[in-house]
Amino acid sequence: MGIFNLFSAEEPILGIEFGNPIRLVYGGRRKDKKIVIRNAISDVFSSDIFQGGQPLDISKIIETLKKDLKVLKVKNPKTYIAIPSLNAVVRFFNFPYMTEEELREAIKWELDRYIPFSEEDIVYDLEIIDVIEREGSKECKVMLVAVPKEIINPYLEIAKSLGLNLEVVDISIFSAVRSVVFNRKELPKGNTLYLYTHDNIAEFVVLKDSQPVFFRSTIMEEWNPHEEGVDELTKSFILEDFVRKIQESINFFFLQFPEEHIDQAIVMGSNAKNKDFVDLLEALLNVPSEVAPLSLSSDIIINAKKQDKSFLEDLTSWVVPIGLFFWGRV
Numbered sequence: 001m002g003i004f005n006l007f008s009a010e011e012p013i014l015g016i017e018f019g020n021p022i023r024l025v026y027g028g029r030r031k032d033k034k035i036v037i038r039n040a041i042s043d044v045f046s047s048d049i050f051q052g053g054q055p056l057d058i059s060k061i062i063e064t065l066k067k068d069l070k071v072l073k074v075k076n077p078k079t080y081i082a083i084p085s086l087n088a089v090v091r092f093f094n095f096p097y098m099t100e101e102e103l104r105e106a107i108k109w110e111l112d113r114y115i116p117f118s119e120e121d122i123v124y125d126l127e128i129i130d131v132i133e134r135e136g137s138k139e140c141k142v143m144l145v146a147v148p149k150e151i152i153n154p155y156l157e158i159a160k161s162l163g164l165n166l167e168v169v170d171i172s173i174f175s176a177v178r179s180v181v182f183n184r185k186e187l188p189k190g191n192t193l194y195l196y197t198h199d200n201i202a203e204f205v206v207l208k209d210s211q212p213v214f215f216r217s218t219i220m221e222e223w224n225p226h227e228e229g230v231d232e233l234t235k236s237f238i239l240e241d242f243v244r245k246i247q248e249s250i251n252f253f254f255l256q257f258p259e260e261h262i263d264q265a266i267v268m269g270s271n272a273k274n275k276d277f278v279d280l281l282e283a284l285l286n287v288p289s290e291v292a293p294l295s296l297s298s299d300i301i302i303n304a305k306k307q308d309k310s311f312l313e314d315l316t317s318w319v320v321p322i323g324l325f326f327w328g329r330v
Contacts, residue, residue, distance in 0.1 A: 053084030179323030190263035
């Protein structure tokens with residue numbers, strides 16, 4: 001990991017969300033843990049360059065991002081990136097209590113119990129999210145995240161080609177949740193559905209008592225949101241189909257936890273700006289839904305030029321790159 005620059009009050013950070021659009025936020029983290037945002041930029045790509053959460057033409061993306069880095073005037077920052085969760089495997093399970101180092105060694109020999117890939121074909125990480133006592137013994141509540149190398153390697157190649165000091169690879173929905181968590185004085189009680197949805201992609205996680213217990217993602221492959229010439233009536237039908245597909249994915253939560261329910265939904269991402277989308281989601285799920293975040297907490301300082309502050313008018317679409325700045329705090 002990096003070392004704080006003792007001669008600077010601010011640790012430079014670049015947060016990149018690899019979606020469509022790709023969003024970049026450049027700023028820093030001060031020693032008092034406050035976040036400073038200095039600049040932000042985004043790029044929309046055609047479907048032959050970036051589609052379904054996956055880069056198809058790496059050279060075009062690198063060419064565009066090189067120009068962005070010049071505009072942002074980055075100075076050797078730590079780089080945190082977030083990638084779509086469509087091909088990620090996330091598992092939650094209990095394991096006999098042990099130190100994190102011991103747990104990592106133990107899980108290495110039991111990976112095939114949790115993920116449908118061999119170890120040499122994936123990149124994975126785990127986190128102890130809680131320690132619980134059960135019948136006189138302690139257990140670790142573990143979150144395991146795995147991504148096939150063929151999925152993650154293009155992002156790593158982009159970062160390497162740009163000469164970025166890559167520190168962290170995160171999953172988009174987790175950065176989105178982190179962004180919301182640090183923009184609220186108090187988290188909702190009960191089971192909360194955090195839904196991050198943009199274009200034809202939806203990712204969500206259910207938190208029970210502020211801890212993740214369920215994860216899923218889906219894509220509306222037959223819909224290209226950047227396609228021109230689609231009339232409003234067709235868009236409304238596609239939107240309804242998309243929301244119903246999200247509902248079907250959420251139903252897996254109730255299959256796994258038949259005695260549980262969802263108390264509220266927090267919706268983020270560019271689709272959250274569509275009132276029809278949020279209203280339909282709320283009606284189908286039969287839970288109160290809110291769009292977040294609508295403002296930034298006092299922990300975030302905007303030190304950008306006036307023309308670079310346009311993202312403030314659309315915060316819910318920028319939850320992922322902003323959330324990357326809070327990495328390590330949850």
